[in-house]
Amino acid sequence: MLDNIMAGMWVAMGCLMMITGEISGRYRDVYRAMLISALIGSLGYLAGYLHILPWSIVVVMMMLSGAVAQLLSGVSHTLSIAMLQFLLLASIALGVPSINNFWMPVFLYLAGMALYALVLSIEIVICKYNTLQSKNKYKTSKAADQSPKSKSVEFNFVKPSGFQYAQSGALAVCLGIAYGIHWVDDNPHWFWIPLAVGLIMKPDLGPIHKRARQRITGTLLGVILGVLILIVIPKSYAFVLIMAVLAGILPWAMKYSYALQAVFLTPLILMLINIILPGSADINYAIQRLLDTIIGSMIVIAFGYLPLKWYQSKYLKH
DSSP states (O other): OOSOHHHHHHHHHHHHHHHHHOOOSOHHHHHHHHHHHHHHHHGGGGGGGGGGSOHHHHHHHHHHHHHHHHHHHTTOHHHHHHHHHHHHHHHHHHHOGGGOOTHHHHHHHHHHHHHHHHHHHHHHHHHHHHHHHSHHHHHHHHHHHHSOOTTSSOOOOOOOOHHHHHHHHHHHHHHHHHHHGGGTOOOTTTTHHHHHHHHHHOTTSSOHHHHHHHHHHHHHHHHHHHHHHHHHSOSSHHHHHHHHHHHHHHHHHHHHOHHHHHHHHHHHHHHHHHTTSSSSOOTHHHHHHHHHHHHHHHHHIIIIIHHHHHHHHHHOOO
């Protein structure tokens, strides 16, 4: 409506990341975690300025960023979400050099966070209204919802264990390989490979091997759904409405499985990217999305999961 599609996409990306990273607990803790994660995560866009350096240096710097991100993820769940956002946004910034002014997406991303926080405040008003309407029932049901998660906003600065250092090294190696693939992969969406690595290696979503399988399965189904939408629905208000519906389903899907999250997140990302492309819908990048996810998953299994499994069997038997 404001005739600035790119700005709208960056704001939408901020909202989307807040959805996928929201914690449970008291609202003040939710807002605090959201602010911390968004402020840190948004700095990932500044990685786009690394384009002035030789790609070998960029690869090394992203490996170091991944190692530090993994170690900080063990400090708190909030920092884990923040560092995931940082790595994902850095991969987007490095993969879309046409952005030029990389500081602008930082502010638009934070605007997306503010928009999501505003909508969340409506939930608070509704909950308070429900309290007045059914006070006893509300106290019973909402008490569980308001109890904070363990390591959510609290920070636990302790010396990392040997296994945490191993995890840090594994993520660094996987990111190095993922970014190094760009030397031989000139596809415009090559950055989906390191993006997939970051998503799968995230430490607090369950076993890596299981996440890799679920992400491939979920992305495959999501690509099929996304392709059908791109073929049938023209770029119009109906297109935007379907994006809103998918975004609304996403928090529910996240509660059930990582695969189900990918089913609804994948078409949403495909539609976000498609809406800024000129002309009719092209499904080639949807297929490339699936292939890059498979490549990223294979990198994680071969250079992340298997070495960590070996480390556990050799050094953590007892």
